[in-house]
Amino acid sequence: MNKLRGNELKKGATFSWLTSAVTTEQLARYAGASDDYNRIHYDDAYAREAGLGGVVAHGMLTMGFMARALVEWAGNPICVQSISARFTAVVRPGDVVEVKLVVEESTQSHSVDFSLQAFVQSKTVALGQARINLQSTLQPMGSNRKMS
């Protein structure tokens, strides 16, 4: 599907993407993969002692979901020129995170600015921004842009 067609690039156009429920196994995997061994993410007693009421997901895992939603939209990870997020509430095992991408601006130069929101049910857990450059995939291989 060519994402440049239709109304998808109009300001205010919205795309939603849902994760599977976060699991404690995922938190352990993410701790290992990201080399973030803060025990608040996998040691329940420690997380309670830290005043968190139990283990919480890495904020960076939530941002990973936000980046994934962008890549799902753009088709290729190298289109993501910049991404930022700030974390506004914790995500816990069992939570399903919904990522919403909203087009803020798109230009002739194939650059699209998005605002990003991540929710667990109606609670906002992260907010961010991103810039997608649809042309970056065109550079190495001509027009051979391909969705996975």
Next chain:
Amino acid sequence: MSEIDKSLIGAWSDPFTVDVEKGAIRKFADAIGDPHIMYRDEAYAQMQGHSSVVAPPTFPTCFRPVVQPPWFANLDRRRIVAGGISFEYERPVTAGMQLICRVQLTGVEEKSGAKGAMQLIHQETHGKNASGELVFISRRTTIYRSLDQVQKGSLA
């Protein structure tokens, strides 16, 4: 009173080298639950003009200095909460790259709100490739909660 030495604002960490590994990229994508082919299939990535598989956009979060920089070394881990972070790319991070990274302490802020006092630690990481070209910049804000907040069970 700031517990972070503000005289270090502007200071850079020692450079540290990151070897970007194929397996590390795949494990990172697995942990997020992202099956994208560009993170996994070297031949496909090469067909797209890259030297190997490409890293997910948030991958540089794992580029950590071997030795914590002096402003971060003695912090109480229970008090640390992620505030915000950004990644900006000049070129993609791909497996096989050797990146030279340095972290700068760019600011320390005191905040006191309804939920108590906290400090915001602002840091910036620059990653360059073997030719000295900038690959990415990452800016990170870390929330350092007060001990009081930890004891009261209040999140930042």
